[in-house]
Amino acid sequence: xxxxxxxxxxxxxxxxxxxxxxxxxxxxxxxxxxxxxxxxxxxxxxxxxxxxxxxxxxxxxxxxxxxxxxxxxxxxxxxxxxxxxxxxxxxxxxxxxxxxxxxxxxxxxxxxxxxxxxxxxxxxxxxxxxxxxxxxxxxxxxxxxxxxxxxxxxxxxxxxxxxxxxxxxxxxxxxxxxxx
Amino acid sequence: xxxxxxxxxxxxxxxxxxxxxxxxxxxxxxxxxxxxxxxxxxxxxxxxxxxxxxxxxxxxxxxxxxxxxxxxxxxxxxxxxxxxxxxxxxxxxxxxxxxxxxxxxxxxxxxxxxxxxxxxxxxxxxxxxxxxxxxxxxxxxxxxxxxxxxxxxxxxxxxxxxxxxxxxxxxxxxxxxxxxxxxxxxxxxxxxxxxxxxxxxxxxxxxxxxxxxxxxxxxxxxxxxxxxxxxxxxxxxxxxxxxxxxxxxxxxxxxxxxxxxxxxxxxxxxxxxxxxxxxxxxxxxxxxxxxxxxxxxxxxxxxxxxxxxxxxxxxxxxxxxxxxxxxxxxxxxxxxxxxxxxxxxxxxxxxxxxxxxxxxxxxxxxxxxxxxxxxxxxxxxxxxxxxxxxxxxxxxxxxxxxxxxxxxxxxxxxxxxxxxxxxxxxxxxxxxxxxxxxxxxxxxxxxxxxxxxxxxxxxxxxxxxxxxxxxxxxxxxxxxxxxxxxxxxxxxxxxxxxxxxxxxxxxxxxxxxxxxxxxxxxxxxxxxxxxxxxxxxxxxxxxxxxxxxxxxxxxxxxxxxxxxxxxxxxxxxxxxxxxxxxxxxxxxxxxxxxxxxxxxxxxxxxxxxxxxxxxxxxxxxxxxxxxxxxxxxxxxxxxxxxxx
Numbered sequence: 035x036x037x038x039x040x041x042x043x044x045x046x047x048x049x050x051x052x053x054x055x056x057x058x059x060x061x062x063x064x065x066x067x068x069x070x071x072x073x074x075x076x077x078x079x080x081x082x083x084x085x086x087x088x089x090x091x092x093x094x095x096x097x098x099x100x101x102x103x104x105x106x107x108x109x110x111x112x113x114x115x116x117x118x119x120x121x122x123x124x125x126x127x128x129x130x131x132x133x134x135x136x137x138x139x140x141x142x143x144x145x146x147x148x149x150x151x152x153x154x155x156x157x158x159x160x161x162x163x164x165x166x167x168x169x170x171x172x173x174x175x176x177x178x179x180x181x182x183x184x185x186x187x188x189x190x191x192x193x194x195x196x197x198x199x200x201x202x203x204x205x206x207x208x209x210x211x212x213x214x
Numbered sequence: 215x216x217x218x219x220x221x222x223x224x225x226x227x228x229x230x231x232x233x234x235x236x237x238x239x240x241x242x243x244x245x246x247x248x249x250x251x252x253x254x255x256x257x258x259x260x261x262x263x264x265x266x267x268x269x270x271x272x273x274x275x276x277x278x279x280x281x282x283x284x285x286x287x288x289x290x291x292x293x294x295x296x297x298x299x300x301x302x303x304x305x306x307x308x309x310x311x312x313x314x315x316x317x318x319x320x321x322x323x324x325x326x327x328x329x330x331x332x333x334x335x336x337x338x339x340x341x342x343x344x345x346x347x348x349x350x351x352x353x354x355x356x357x358x359x360x361x362x363x364x365x366x367x368x369x370x371x372x373x374x375x376x377x378x379x380x381x382x383x384x385x386x387x388x389x390x391x392x393x394x395x396x397x398x399x400x401x402x403x404x405x406x407x408x409x410x411x412x413x414x415x416x417x418x419x420x421x422x423x424x425x426x427x428x429x430x431x432x433x434x435x436x437x438x439x440x441x442x443x444x445x446x447x448x449x450x451x452x453x454x455x456x457x458x459x460x461x462x463x464x465x466x467x468x469x470x471x472x473x474x475x476x477x478x479x480x481x482x483x484x485x486x487x488x489x490x491x492x493x494x495x496x497x498x499x500x501x502x503x504x505x506x507x508x509x510x511x512x513x514x515x516x517x518x519x520x521x522x523x524x525x526x527x528x529x530x531x532x533x534x535x536x537x538x539x540x541x542x543x544x545x546x547x548x549x550x551x552x553x554x555x556x557x558x559x560x561x562x563x564x565x566x567x568x569x570x571x572x573x574x575x576x577x578x579x580x581x582x583x584x585x586x587x588x589x590x591x592x593x594x595x596x597x598x599x600x601x602x603x604x605x606x607x608x609x610x611x612x613x614x615x616x617x618x619x620x621x622x623x624x625x626x627x628x629x630x631x632x633x634x635x636x637x638x639x640x641x642x643x644x645x646x647x648x649x650x651x652x653x654x655x656x657x658x659x660x661x662x663x664x665x666x667x668x669x670x671x672x673x674x675x676x677x678x679x680x681x682x683x684x685x686x687x688x689x690x691x692x693x694x695x696x697x698x699x700x701x702x703x704x705x706x707x708x709x710x711x712x713x714x715x716x717x718x719x720x721x722x723x724x725x726x727x728x729x730x731x732x733x734x735x736x737x738x739x740x741x742x743x744x745x746x747x748x749x750x751x752x753x754x755x756x757x758x759x760x761x762x763x764x765x766x767x768x769x770x771x772x773x774x775x776x777x778x779x780x781x782x783x784x785x786x787x788x789x790x791x792x793x794x795x796x797x798x799x800x801x802x803x804x805x806x807x808x809x810x811x812x813x814x815x816x817x818x819x820x821x822x823x824x825x826x827x828x829x830x831x832x833x834x835x836x837x838x839x840x841x842x843x844x845x846x847x848x849x850x851x852x853x854x855x856x857x858x
Contacts, residue, residue, distance in 0.1 A: 084600070085600045088600060088640065089627045092627065092631075096639075097628075098611045098629060099618070099627070101624060101625070101626070102624050103619065118619040121622050138548055139548075169548065173548065173549075174552070175551075203553075203620070204551055206616050206619070207545075207546060210616045213616065214612050214615040214619075
């Protein structure tokens with residue numbers, strides 16, 4: 035467990051900014067308690083400092099997880115967001131997509147979101163923008179990247195893909211072995 | 215709505231009971247309760263039944279008005295009408311048990327009713343009256359669904375009356391016949407059963423694997439044992455009966471003999487049978503609302519919209535829901551994936567409720583996978599303070615981490631230690647939950663392999679492990695904590711040597727802890743004495759839960775309060791001698807493990823000498839090898855300290 039290096043911080047924040055933009059500052063400067071990002075076995079954890087201090091007494095081999103895992107660095111040095119950070123990024127998300135009940139299950143099985151399943155979209159979402167996917171009852175289901183901007187979407191066919199799938203909460207079941 | 219058919223069914227069942235009863239009786243008579251008792255009870259029953267019959271007739275007369283029949287009330291509660299979800303949170307009556315009892319009572323009524331009829335049959339009018347009652351009930355049950363008005367017109371219509379009279383006669387004839395047949399059978403039973411002959415050891419019947427024969431024998435023996443003085447046969451001792459019964463039970467339920475004996479003596483005889491019977495039936499599926507993300511009412515609504523039929527689990531829990539049936543897999547709904555609930559046995563709520571963690575506390579869960587209890591703790595902490603979730607099995611930590619993240623627990627640290635290393639890793643917790651690894655004799659309905667694969671050795675090993683763990687748990691707690699200083703010990707086993715014995719051991723080894731009330735208002739008290747063992751009287755503060763009594767897995771919960779951080783030293787010799795009697799092996803190895811930190815035979819010898827144990831060297835060597843052997847065995851692996 036160690037703090038992130040400068041390079042790592044840069045890659046990580048760049049990725050994170052795709053979803054929550056400048057709201058990253060809200061994650062770092064919190065009113066209640068100091069929180070920090072820690073790297074442990076290639077994974078980035080977001081955890082309050084008091085918890086982190088206590089966790090230092092656990093050996094490296096025995097420490098499995100602390101706080102919330104945001105994602106991991108791949109072997110090539112890129113950062114990959116995990117669905118586990120959904121709670122936080124849904125809280126600060128700039129662009130959102132709501133999908134209809136009939137589109138919930140296809141998305142939770144790892145498919146892209148097609149236009150027919152879209153219920154609502156945040157206005158002025160640009161192309162290739164990270165978005166949070168919600169169900170119509172405002173339950174966050176995962177996140178993805180838009181294929182087209184909102185205005186372009188209107189002209190598309192119902193079967194065309196609007197949001198590329200990145201992560202969804204179905205992964206808790208599908209990828210329990212590899213995710214953690 | 216899902217509730218409606220259930221309600222109707224209940225009504226039909228009640229109404230149609232009498233004819234069905236006749237059939238049942240003809241078939242099942244031989245296995246019914248002893249006839250002698252019946253004969254005594256009969257007159258009383260008849261009176262009561264006559265009343266009951268009238269009452270039920272009255273109740274049935276108006277179309278919908280049958281509140282005094284509680285099976286109705288149950289139907290209404292268990293239904294999933296929108297209206298009753300509002301009440302769901304608090305006002306739920308524990309319908310399950312209540313209804314069972316009520317149905318039983320009803321049957322009796324009708325059964326008695328029938329008697330009354332046939333007794334008064336010859337007198338004519340009386341019989342007719344009862345007969346008509348009966349019929350009205352029946353008719354109503356059948357026609358209720360189709361036409362609602364026909365009942366009202368029934369009594370006025372003369373044609374129908376004729377028909378009624380005829381059918382009444384027919385019914386009466388049939389009943390008389392049934393009565394005779396029954397009487398015959400009963401006299402048979404009288405002859406057979408009043409003196410039940412226990413088959414001798416060399417008897418052929420022992421080899422018989424016909425389960426029905428075995429079951430009949432079990433029932434007979436239980437009956438004899440329940441009234442031993444009068445029912446026993448000649449000079450046969452109680453042991454003869456019991457050993458035969460144990461054999462039969464092993465055969466019938468498929469337990470190995472060791473386990474059967476262990477479990478059998480925990481209960482009175484007839485209760486033991488109930489226990490074994492309950493182990494054959496699966497427990498209801500329960501889920502726990504994750505209060506970090508949603509509320510129970512909202513969750514119930516969301517699930518009902520998916521067609522799930524559910525109810526609150528009972529008055530004692532505000533977060534539990536019981537799932538009756540579901541058209542969708544309950545472990546893969548979007549709500550589940552979003553972390554709104556956790557699939558969790560009702561019994562595993564109990565230790566956390568007993569622990570009652572307060573906000574801003576630091577809590578340790580020593581054996582936590584797959585995280586049902588840890589996440590419940592975190593939910594009670596409302597994500598403040600912190601939760602240390604430990605599990606000794608690395609593979610199981612994966613599901614633990616997954617559940618922690620899914621349920622949105624943000625203050626958890628997951629680690630993979632052997633629980634016995636714990637005060638060494640980090641101590642000073644406000645509360646510690648130890649849901650110890652156990653034989654699983656409380657969850658046989660979930661995992662039937664326990665019946666056969668647990669031997670004496672397993673039990674010894676487990677209880678030793680549990681004793682070490684409970685000491686580690688106690689040592690990890692900071693007695694000076696302002697709000698806490700509590701330890702909860704729980705197992706999903708019903709065996710005494712994994713529960714009371716362990717707690718007793720902890721009390722003896724750590725005089726700085728005392729037992730306190732678990733704060734759970736139901737459950738049976740722990741044993742203060744069991745067979746040859748006598749435990750500390752305060753063990754009555756612990757709680758036991760049984761599948762046949764509480765309709766949840768067999769479970770045990772004990773709550774300690776740590777009063778000081780110092781372990782007061784008793785006069786060592788006396789202390790040691792006492793423990794030697796009970797658990798010699800554990801005694802040594804516990805010492806050995808602590809000695810291990812300093813390691814090296816010389817130091818160990820020193821320590822042994824220090825605490826005043828006066829053994830010669832031979833014995834010491836034997837002990838050393840014994841401890842070594844234990845450490846190589848399954849389940850007792852301590853990681854070697856790197857710093858040593």
